[in-house]
Amino acid sequence: MGWFYVVLAAVNELIGVWGLNRFSKQKNIANALLYAGGLGLSFTFIYASFDYLPTSIAYATWTGVGTGGVVLMNMLFFGESKSIIRMVSLLAIIIGVTGLKVV
Template sequence: MGWIYIVLAAMSEIIGVVGLRFYSQNKTVRNLLIYIGGFGLSFALLYASFNYLQLSIAYVVWVGIGTVGAVLVNIIFFGESKNLTRIISIIAIIIGVAGLKAVS
């Protein structure tokens, strides 16, 4: 159950990042709600995952998925650069998170 919370929390974080991007470009109530709602739900789900998982592992996986997801969303949907260094960095994050999970 804890891993489900982490995945949902990371997806909510990505929604919050998209809301932040929209809100920074167009300050509407809708964009503000997406921004605050995404991050708020993300923190609540992360907190719920602590009942099932170690804090250190849950937090690292949440940050890793959220970071990679936010970068990929911005590359795919918002035209941010997709240079080799960014791709290698994304792969390094994935390997690091998987490695931490594997040894815990």
């Protein structure tokens, strides 16, 4: 159940960041709800995961998946650079989070 909460937290973090990106360009209630709702739910789910997983593992996974997801989302949908250095850096995040889970 803990990992399910971490996944929900990461997905909602992506929704919140997407809303933040939209809100920074067009300030309206729908974008504000995406932003605040996504991040609010993200914090709620990560907090719930602490009942099942060590805080250090759950939090590190959530931040790693969220960071990697946001980078991918911005590269795919918002035109950010797709340079090889960014790809290698993203891979390093994935390896680091995976390493924490395995160890």
